[in-house]
Amino acid sequence: MRAKSRTDVRLDVLMNLHTGVVVHAPDTSIIFSNHRAAELLGLSEDQMLGKRVIDPNWCFIDSEGNRLAPERYPVSLVLSTLTPLRETVLGVLAPDRADIVWLIVSAFPDFSSSGQLLRVVVNFHDISQRKKMEAELEKSRAFAHSILDGIAANVCVLDEEGKIIAVNQAWKDFYVDNGGAQGHCHEGDNYLKVCTNAIQSLSAELQSASQFYIGFREIIEGKRERFDLDYPCHSPKEQRWFFVRVAAMRNVSPRRIVVTHVDISAQKQTQEHLQKSLIFSKRMIESMRDGVSVLSKDGYTSEVNPALCEMTGFTREELLGTSAPFPYWPEEEYSVIDRAMKKTISQQQGDFDLIFMRKNGERFPVSVAASTVFDDHGQVISYIATVKDISDYKKMESEIQNLAFYDPLTNLPNRRLLNDRISLAIVSSKRSGKYAGLMMLDLDNFKPLNDQHGHDVGDLLLIEAAHRLRSCIREVDTVARFGGDEFVVVINELHRDKTLTDAYLIDIAEKIRSAIAAPFILHSGTSNDKASIEHHCTASIGCLSFSSTVRHGRDLLKLADKQMYRAKQQGRNRVSLLQTDIDESTISTNEPQRSPP
Numbered sequence: 153m154r155a156k157s158r159t160d161v162r163l164d165v166l167m168n169l170h171t172g173v174v175v176h177a178p179d180t181s182i183i184f185s186n187h188r189a190a191e192l193l194g195l196s197e198d199q200m201l202g203k204r205v206i207d208p209n210w211c212f213i214d215s216e217g218n219r220l221a222p223e224r225y226p227v228s229l230v231l232s233t234l235t236p237l238r239e240t241v242l243g244v245l246a247p248d249r250a251d252i253v254w255l256i257v258s259a260f261p262d263f264s265s266s267g268q269l270l271r272v273v274v275n276f277h278d279i280s281q282r283k284k285m286e287a288e289l290e291k292s293r294a295f296a297h298s299i300l301d302g303i304a305a306n307v308c309v310l311d312e313e314g315k316i317i318a319v320n321q322a323w324k325d326f327y328v329d330n331g332g333a334q335g336h337c338h339e340g341d342n343y344l345k346v347c348t349n350a351i352q353s354l355s356a357e358l359q360s361a362s363q364f365y366i367g368f369r370e371i372i373e374g375k376r377e378r379f380d381l382d383y384p385c386h387s388p389k390e391q392r393w394f395f396v397r398v399a400a401m402r403n404v405s406p407r408r409i410v411v412t413h414v415d416i417s418a419q420k421q422t423q424e425h426l427q428k429s430l431i432f433s434k435r436m437i438e439s440m441r442d443g444v445s446v447l448s449k450d451g452y453t454s455e456v457n458p459a460l461c462e463m464t465g466f467t468r469e470e471l472l473g474t475s476a477p478f479p480y481w482p483e484e485e486y487s488v489i490d491r492a493m494k495k496t497i498s499q500q501q502g503d504f505d506l507i508f509m510r511k512n513g514e515r516f517p518v519s520v521a522a523s524t525v526f527d528d529h530g531q532v533i534s535y536i537a538t539v540k541d542i543s544d545y546k547k548m549e550s551e552i553q554n555l556a557f558y559d560p561l562t563n564l565p566n567r568r569l570l571n572d573r574i575s576l577a578i579v580s581s582k583r584s585g586k587y588a589g590l591m592m593l594d595l596d597n598f599k600p601l602n603d604q605h606g607h608d609v610g611d612l613l614l615i616e617a618a619h620r621l622r623s624c625i626r627e628v629d630t631v632a633r634f635g636g637d638e639f640v641v642v643i644n645e646l647h648r649d650k651t652l653t654d655a656y657l658i659d660i661a662e663k664i665r666s667a668i669a670a671p672f673i674l675h676s677g678t679s680n681d682k683a684s685i686e687h688h689c690t691a692s693i694g695c696l697s698f699s700s701t702v703r704h705g706r707d708l709l710k711l712a713d714k715q716m717y718r719a720k721q722q723g724r725n726r727v728s729l730l731q732t733d734i735d736e737s738t739i740s741t742n743e744p745q746r747s748p749p
């Protein structure tokens with residue numbers, strides 16, 4: 153077999169090159185095409201050789217997918233300009249092929265030594281795969297961008313030197329909102345320069361600016377991966393706050409850094425309002441005149457106000473952190489207060505009158521209003537109790553009680569209480585079967601003392617007379633002021649025998665009469681003008697014994713009154729006893745007829 157000539161070898165190589173090669177004559181007709189060219193162009197060699205116009209359905213398209221007119225084909229351009237065409241990207245639409253084959257095409261004119269155009273050599277190779285990857289890449293870039301643009305935060309991506317290489321839509325909008333020119337958004341600028349300008353124009357706080365620079369530099373230098381910062385970005389018109397996160401992307405080379413700014417002004421404002429309202433509540437609690445104690449949901453004291461400390465005598469430090477039994481609970485009241493606490497927990501609130509204890513051990517009455525505090529989800533946050541010291545109130549209450557039942561001048565029981573005591577004596581007599589005694593006493597010639605020395609001196613005598621009466625009887629017995637200079641004495645459970653009772657009654661009445669008959673030394677006048685008055689006074693006493701045969705105290709009082717007037721009539725300063733056993737008939741026939749003695 154004949155060895156191939158060098159020309160044959162070259163032709164073989166050319167024919168089998170991986171690059172497509174087509175040679176056109178100056179009239180554009182194809183004079184050479186290798187296998188790869190036919191393959192890439194989607195034509196048979198027969199369809200190519202000697203042809204100018206190929207299949208009408210066959211064409212080149214540009215990168216946008218537009219069909220190219222034949223005069224813009226590479227060969228036509230070289231023929232018209234007689235200059236080379238380098239690396240043009242073209243797509244081939246072949247009739248029998250579904251996919252576009254993308255080529256990178258170069259074409260060169262070939263001249264003779266005399267400068268005559270001999271041919272145009274066109275070469276091309278397949279970049280479809282690369283194009284496909286680029287399209288995929290573009291798709292994923294578009295996808296990433298749409299995600300970025302969908303983020304409300306301002307995001308920018310920096311290269312390893314801190315240059316901004318991408319920003320999202322929110323960043324662009326923010327830039328424009330802040331007076332930046334539409335279309336420009338710092339892409340290509342160094343991020344630190346952008347920050348410096350922003351800080352200068354917005355007069356932000358220097359401290360957060362320097363924190364930011366340090367953190368940012370460390371990320372750029374790869375010393376740390378991430379940092380977060382809240383920073384003020386106030387404009388003359390607005391108070392704004394931002395949260396910034398600077399983070400290096402993971403597993404990305406070369407290094408990329410993502411900066412995210414989130415406007416947290418609303419959150420900050422809410423925080424500030426919350427802070428203010430917390431301070432307000434604290435001040436309010438502090439300024440409350442009632443004591444306040446706040447317990448955590450676990451029952452530990454988390455707050456107390458100065459009023460509670462003052463009231464109890466314990467310091468804030470001594471009360472904070474304490475749990476039941478609290479230092480101001482008296483031991484003997486533990487169970488009562490504990491019940492109140494449990495009631496508050498089960499019913500979410502409660503009002504209680506309790507006894508608390510001061511640090512010095514003194515007990516004092518308090519009124520406590522306790523309630524449970526819930527969060528928005530209905531979970532218990534704490535318990536709060538306001539504590540009012542009601543010592544004064546209780547004192548007043550007892551004074552009112554006194555006024556209702558006691559005579560303010562002598563402090564003896566008044567008529568109302570006397571009626572109760574007589575009723576009790578009747579009940580007690582029924583139970584014991586013993587007689588009780590009743591005395592009606594009227595001072596003799598009291599009026600002249602008033603007339604001569606005035607009512608104040610008369611008052612002094614009434615007070616002293618009350619003392620003397622009290623000293624003549626037992627604790628269990630009663631001396632009441634009936635009115636004016638009249639007193640009533642009730643003596644309980646004397647004897648089962650009436651005669652003995654009467655005798656005993658006379659004894660007491662005589663004792664009283666003697667006590668009243670003793671001279672009264674009355675000190676009148678002011679401290680500068682004091683006078684001592686000696687006054688002699690006597691008493692007329694009507695007395696009777698009674699048992700449970702009597703139903704109404706008022707009947708006894710009427711009978712004793714009548715008896716007392718008898719004593720007056722008999723010459724005063726004496727005791728007169730009703731000797732008959734009292735029953736309904738005695739009462740009806742003994743209707744008192746007061747007449748002046």
Ligand SMILES: Nc1nc2c(ncn2[C@@H]2O[C@H](COP(=O)(O)OP(=O)(O)OP(=O)(O)O)[C@@H](O)[C@H]2O)c(=O)[nH]1
Nearest residue numbers: 594595596597598599600602607608610611636637
């Ligand atoms: N100082 C003073 N006098 C009173 C008070 N209540 C009543 N009196 C006076 O007490 C006097 C009682 O009157 P009488 O019992 O009729 O006068 P009396 O001089 O005691 O006469 P006899 O009872 O008949 O001996 C009246 O002058 C009343 O004004 C009082 O609270 N203080």
